[in-house]
Every structure is written in structure tokens, then in C-alpha cells.
Amino acid sequence: GACRVSMSMAEIRAGFTAIKANIQSRDPIRTLSVLSHPHSLHKVKSSDRCCITHHLFTFYVDRVFKHCKTEDSFVNRKISSIANSFLSIRRKLGQCREQNNCVCGEESTEKFKQILANYEGLNVTSAAMKSLGELDILLDWMEKSH
Amino acid sequence: SGELYCSLPNPRNVHFESINMQNVLHWSPPEGTGKGVLYKVKYSVYGVGKWIRKPECRNINRTWCDLSSETSDYEEQYYASVKAFLNGMCSDWMETTRFNPLTDTKIDPPMISVSSTDKSISIILTAPEKWKRSPDKESVSLLQVYPGLQYNVSVLNKKTKKRWFFSISNNTLVVPWLEPGTAYCVSAQIHVTTPLLDSGFSKEHCISTLKDK
Numbered sequence: 178g179a180c181r182v183s184m185s186m187a188e189i190r191a192g193f194t195a196i197k198a199n200i201q202s203r204d205p206i207r208t209l210s211v212l213s214h215p216h217s218l219h220k221v222k223s224s225d226r227c228c229i230t231h232h233l234f235t236f237y238v239d240r241v242f243k244h245c246k247t248e249d250s251f252v253n254r255k256i257s258s259i260a261n262s263f264l265s266i267r268r269k270l271g272q273c274r275e276q277n278n279c280v281c282g283e284e285s286t287e288k289f290k291q292i293l294a295n296y297e298g299l300n301v302t303s304a305a306m307k308s309l310g311e312l313d314i315l316l317d318w319m320e321k322s323h
Numbered sequence: 324s325g326e327l328y329c330s331l332p333n334p335r336n337v338h339f340e341s342i343n344m345q346n347v348l349h350w351s352p353p354e355g356t357g358k359g360v361l362y363k364v365k366y367s368v369y370g371v372g373k374w375i376r377k378p379e380c381r382n383i384n385r386t387w388c389d390l391s392s393e394t395s396d397y398e399e400q401y402y403a404s405v406k407a408f409l410n411g412m413c414s415d416w417m418e419t420t421r422f423n424p425l426t427d428t429k430i431d432p433p434m435i436s437v438s439s440t441d442k443s444i445s446i447i448l449t450a451p452e453k454w455k456r457s458p459d460k461e462s463v464s465l466l467q468v469y470p471g472l473q474y475n476v477s478v479l480n481k482k483t484k485k486r487w488f489f490s491i492s493n494n495t496l497v498v499p500w501l502e503p504g505t506a507y508c509v510s511a512q513i514h515v516t517t518p519l520l521d522s523g524f525s526k527e528h529c530i531s532t533l534k535d536k
Binding site for chain 1: 367369370371372373398399400402420421423425426470471516517518519
């Protein structure tokens with residue numbers, strides 16, 4: 178069956194919009210992207226979407242949010258609120274995986290490897306801040322394709 | 324590239340202004356420079372390595388540049404930059420923040436057409452079109468860009484000043500059980516939940532229900 182997960186997209190979106198300018202201003206590297214180049218998320222086949230989504234939520238929970246502490250308490254609060262939403266969605270996606278409703282094919286694994294390679298091409302803090310600044314790329318793709 | 328000595332004050336407030344994804348770069352002149360300043364513009368796709376010059380905005384004296392063609396792919400994000408020149412001197416390149424056409428555009432109100440019977444009015448709403456390069460190009464409705472697009476509709480009884488609000492996803496609305504021979508005014512707004520985008524309310528369209536037979 179299909180993997181159906183309820184998500185508070187509007188809430189996540191609002192949280193990110195509130196800190197977008199702040200976070201993106203901390204990422205001076207215009208010529209590299211973690212999520213969108215060289216391969217765009219928008220080219221992912223529908224059959225791979227669930228798996229890529231699960232990979233990405235795991236990636237953000239395990240490798241992004243924890244490296245994004247700032248000196249601004251407002252920004253930090255918004256980041257932890259987004260992180261909590263991601264944690265709960267990741268758990269639901271994990272249940273889908275266990276019930277075999279979120280199968281990972283070769284293409285999604287390959288796509289995710291590219292994302293990790295982009296991330297690992299930078300030092301951890303820069304990579305995490307860049308990834309957080311690209312959250313709207315993930316949200317745009319999810320809203321368009323899900 | 325034989326850059327001149329850049330001690331001219333910088334262009335200020337370099338930013339995109341976008342309506343229905345017509346994406347125009349705007350800026351303010353450098354402080355205290357008066358007339359004669361010329362500008363050039365470049366842009367880049369976020370995540371891609373190179374800046375691209377905009378020939379139509381080279382040595383211009385206006386303080387805007389339409390980059391709609393260059394930023395029409397709303398699955399990408401962009402930066403743009405402006406440099407000023409005056410009397411052999413130049414400024415630094417001044418950049419925008421990261422521009423996401425999908426979330427950073429403003430949406431015009433919907434177009435409305437209304438008709439009436441004696442006891443009801445019918446409202447047809449049309450979402451604006453995404454900006455397009457030329458009239459002969461294929462039109463793309465913003466409904467296709469924002470699948471979750473909805474309409475908030477306000478209906479006012481001009482006699483009793485009573486107002487109703489409706490929130491609908493499809494583009495037609497029939498308001499029944501109205502008073503014959505009465506003027507009603509309709510206004511509508513576009514609402515996109517995520518990303519959160521609201522148009523203003525449209526101009527009011529007034530119509531009278533037919534008199535009782």
C-alpha cells in the first residue's frame with residue numbers, strides 16, 4: 178500500500194520563513210547546493226519519493242539541526258520547533274519502511290548519495306547551515322510532488 | 324577584466340520585486356551620486372558556479388532590470404547583483420538575498436465574473452496567469468503552480484450591509500436564498516496555505532438579483 182503520513186507543512190514553512198533570511202545570510206557559498214545541484218529533487222521518480230523523503234528527514238534530524246546552533250535565541254527556538262516536527266515525521270516514515278510501504282530503489286539511493294557527497298564536501302557547520310537554508314527547496318519539492 | 328578603481332558608493336537595497344512571477348530587480352542609487360550613474364547587472368542560479376551578465380541591463384541609467392526570463396524556472400533559486408559606474412569610478416557588486424520565485428512572489432487578486440437570477444448569484448473566479456515571455460507563449464495559471472490554491476469570497480448585501488465569507492477550492496460559487504431585486508457586491512482573494520501566499524481582495528463587483536416575477 179501507499180505510505181500516508183500527515184505533516185504540518187504550513188507550520189514548518191512558517192517556522193522556516195521566519196528565519197530564512199537569517200540562516201541563508203550565514204551561507205556565503207552561492208556556487209554549491211546540497212539538495213538542488215547537480216541533480217534536482219524535481220527529477221526524482223514518483224516511486225522513489227517516499228524513500229528519498231525518509232532519507233532526507235533522517236539526514237536533517239541526524240546531521241543538520243544539531244549543528245545549527247546560533248547566538249540568536251529566537252532562531253534557535255524556531256530551529257528546534259522545525260526539528261521536532263521532522264523527528265515526528267521521520268518516525269512515521271520509518272513505520273512505513275517497516276511495513277514495506279516505502280521501498281528504496283537504486284535511483285533513490287544514488288540520489289541520496291549525491292546529496293551526502295555535497296554535504297560532506299563542506300565542513301560540518303557550513304554544510305549544516307547550508308542544508309538548513311535549503312529547507313524551502315525540500316518543502317517546495319514535497320508540496321509539489323506529494 | 325581591467326576593473327576600474329572601485330571607490331564609488333554602492334547601489335543600495337538591491338532586491339527582487341515579483342508579482343505573478345514577473346521578477347524585476349530593483350535598487351536605489353548610491354548615496355550622494357546625483358545624475359549620470361550607470362549600472363550593469365548579473366545574476367546566478369543558486370548552486371551553479373557562474374554569474375551571467377544581462378546584456379539588456381548593461382550601462383543603463385534606470386534602477387531596475389527585468390530578470391523574469393532568466394528566473395522563470397521556479398524550481399531554482401537565484402541571486403542577482405548590481406554594479407554602479409560614474410566618471411571612471413565604479414562601486415562594488417551588491418547582491419540580493421537568495422530569491423525563491425515560488426515563495427517570494429506576490430499574487431494578484433483573482434478575476435471575477437458574476438451573474439444573477441431572482442434569488443441567487445453565480446460567481447466565476449479566475450486565478451492570474453504566471454508571467455510569460457510573450458503573448459503567444461502558452462499560458463500557465465497560478466493554479467497549476469500552487470495546487471493548493473483556494474479562493475476567499477466576500478458577498479455583501481448592500482441594503483442590509485450583511486456580509487458572508489466563503490472559502491472554496493474550485494472556481495465557481497453559487498450563493499442561493501437571496502432577496503430578489505437587491506444589490507450584492509462580491510470581492511475575492513487568493514489564498515495559498517503553503518507556501519503561505521495571500522493576494523489582496525479584488526475590486527468589488529456589484530450586481531442586483533432580478534425582481535420577483
